[in-house]
Amino acid sequence: MSRRAERNKPTVGAGEAKSRGYRGDYIRRRLLLKSFKGDEKGYKTLLKLPETVLSGMEVLWRQKILCDIELITADRKRICAHRLVLVTCSDYFYEEFIEAPSGALQIEVPDIRGATLEVMIDAMYTGKVKVESDNVDDLMLSASSMGMFMLLDACEDFLLEHLGKDNCLQLLGTAFKHGLSRLTEAALEIAAHNFNSISKKLLFRNLPIEHVAPLLKRNDLKVENELEAFYRARAWIDEDKPCRLQHAAEVLSNIRLPLLTPAEVIDNIESCAYLMEIVECQRLVKEALHYHLMPSRQCLLQTPRTVPRLHATECLVVTGGAPRLETDHVRDHVLSFDHVTGKWNQLTKIPAPRHHHAAIVLNGFMYIVGGDETNDVIAPTRTMFRFDPRNGSWIEVAHMLYSRQSFNVAVLNNTIYAIGGRVSHDECLSSVERYDPSSDTWQEVKELNGPRRCAAVACLNGKLYAVGGSGSKALSSRVERYSPAENKWEILKPLSIPRFYAHLCPISGHLYLVGGATIDAAEKIVCTDTIERYSPMMNQWTFVCRMTQPRSEFGSAVIGDKIYVIGGYDWTVCKRLVDVECFDTGTGNWSHVSEMSENLVGSAACALVLYQPK
Template identity: 50%
Template sequence: MYTEKVRVSENVVEQTLHAASRLGFYLIQEACEEFLMENTNLKNCLKMLERAYKFSLSKLTEKSLEIAAKYFKVISKRSRFKELPVEQMISLLQRDDLNVDSELDVFKRFIQWLEHRKAERLQHAADIMATIRLPLLSPSAIVDSVESISYLMDIPECQTLVKEALHYHCIPSRQTVLQSSRTVPRNQLVSDLMVVLGGAPRYKCDSVNDDVIAYNLATNSWKSVATLPEPRHHHASVIFGGFLYIAGGERYNNSMAPLNTVFRFDPRSGAWLKVASMKHNRQSFNLAVLNNMMYAVGKYSVFCGRLDAVESLSSVECYNPISNSWHEVAHLSTPKRCVAVSTLNGRIYAVGGSGNKMISSRVESYNPFEDKWEIKQPISTPRFFAHLVSISGSLLLVGGATVSQDGTITCMDSIERYTPSSDCWTVISHMRTPRAEFGCTSVGSKIYVAGGYNWDTMERLRSVECFDFDSHIWTEMKEALPVELTGLSLACIKTFNGGGY
């Protein structure tokens, strides 16, 4: 039985690791790894990385790479950087937290490393070049700084990577379906941001909101992060390929002319791109994404207040970002507006809504391969202006309003859960504040609702509330919306610069 303590020091740590590895003394290996991690810093991180690979020390590998990535601008100028083996070079350059000012800097450091031992390293050029996020470079930088290196272009795999990067910029609308690990910015400030887009103000004489405001869950504060290309309310928005799409709605507060325009917001740069307009002007409808396509479901084309619409349609159209065009698909079974829409298990679900002066309890499921809608189990109470959210293999129907037999409009406070396997709806909770015409989004297992209109109290709302699906508990956020808004949309975008556009 061994009772002596093992003393670890810089002078003997490698010998100790070697012996512990051969003899299977794993506790000693762990002690040595902890010692090395405690002594890993900017000065020796590349040396520690070499040791970590030599003795297969995963924790030390991560610690060394983390420091090297954070101080990449410093360590990439050292002579030891040029001696990094291929495997270690790939592990470093593929990290999301590589701290660089530009992806062009990463490429230049790669070229310096490659040319240090060009003859033996050229065979690995494509593997390492695949870790560099060339699509994030401008087309001119790709042509002038990358494509101009002839010995790289002699390698077919490197040619393919350059073509991929150039094609990414050729037709901007296609970027939505060309997203990959090489199109994600490197940044240490990646976070999910809840944003409010547009909305109608309290008074018709006031301007429709064109602000994009973000809620910081850490500081409980609102911040303006962008401006809509056009002000709008009762529009639709959806996340598609990491981009935020916003479509349709009404531009003015006292008009009856819904829009058909569609814009795409890039969270990486804060830039808007106008894409193809919908075939139909739409308001109080919803968007859904399925199989790299975006669907616009439900509409009414002339708005005459909350209760009336001159025309509700069953029209459904589909947007293809490859061709940047819309085309009609199978219609809903009946004309609808204010319908709740979401996707689950390869299907689009449309729930409730209103049309032809009737509130619907109908649930329909769209099969994109057969291009047809199938009737499912209806909800217990007809409702419109609700939201449908997909969470943990189920659909949750949140909020909205209904009309009683005497014609009174009341808000629905129940949350109904739909389970596809049993085709069954179950009430699982009730809202703190019933509302319709509100914004709704999910972040992980939490659902957020903001603004809207409470028919029970006849008031416009500013409050923002959160439903935790795991605990079934509602909480009210500390800071309400800056202004009362109805017909707003809520979305969760991933930001790469702290949201400071």
């Protein structure tokens, strides 16, 4: 076989090329180039080669040199071109010349006018296209039919530049028609932000369900309340009730009825007779009313309809704490940290002050559990309060079976576990109890293998871990793991250094043990400055790094892959701390975040999603 023949030998069969298509073949070639591992030493890039080739092809085209195909448009205009350029830029021509070649020197291009095809061919040779309001519709239709997606992208860019409040609904239809995802999102965003005005227009009431449903579903829909959204949706149904009743349930499913009061639901939605004749609409109303009947269950009833249409941010939250002087009152504040301003703001107040309590988040609700309400004697409480950040309300839920302070809690299988703790100066608990929000009750489960207070607690992979702590007048290095299925604790590899008042943080399949205090060789309480990481698969503890500021009795929370530590006490130098630090488990670096306004101990922290107007 000659070299020329070998070079011209096809590398794939027609059937295989057809199965891939132009775009698949193009992607394959790009991936092969990116995966090339050969020795590139000595190779130099030929600068401006793509531009040179493109400009050269343009010169040849304009002078009609080496053109090997003539295109005949719907209005009988004739345009000469190079097959190579056409198949490179268009799926349609790829199929015409590569997958089903006929060898013809002329082909007809139906349904495209000459002026439009000239613009498209010009774009193939120049890499530029003049898009105007007069031709953008024709260009998009033709680009879609010819599989010229780069041109479609250029038209989408043009429409995005001219998108505004006055034409967002019209261009939303254009975006849906041509599958323009960027324009769809942008048009929906503008329509959502201006919903109060555009929803009163006839154009909105004439939208198809395919446009109305995604608009009503958006979190950034600007409405005073869900009643406003409901009445706009109802007006859309009423515009053509006989045809649109079939979509009523879909429309109502995008109204966040649980965020309305029971009275608002009954007076405005349940009173709409034609809606209540639809079974699915009845179910949605019942869902909203049930949401308010048993508040303790609300954490288990979360759906997209229970999320406010507000800007949601996961924030660092600190609760309560004990001041230095016993005569000072225990704090009841709940502070949230604003990462933009770097300041702490008061979010709310706990119904009762407390310190050395526990704070935990379950499905978006914050629970404050146990702790002491006074600063002069140890007299822990059994109470638990739940905070709803959606409306800023508190409710008191079932009390624990045992009073306790200096303990930790964890969430497992939509329940809250309270582990160990202290009752008095001399008495610690081995008790473990579990709160079930579905029944608003606490239930005892298998106790620890000995009384412990100040143990670090976390859940990972469906198991509950209790690490370290203090009990029976001695520090503990014990590590225990609880299986809810077996209701049994098993003892794992112990810590190398016993510690109490530490925190256990689950991140990326591991447990990070942070801070705490221990007893040194001189039998003095000192803070540990190490972070250790536990691997459940290896049952192994590994040293990670040292803390920039050792601390115990501090608050801690995890946001993403970062561990935040707040305030606390340094036993080594007998100093109360106000600084807030962050450890990035991805980089292994510590950073200073801010400072608290008071040097409190026994505060509890968590990461809570808060809602603010956008």
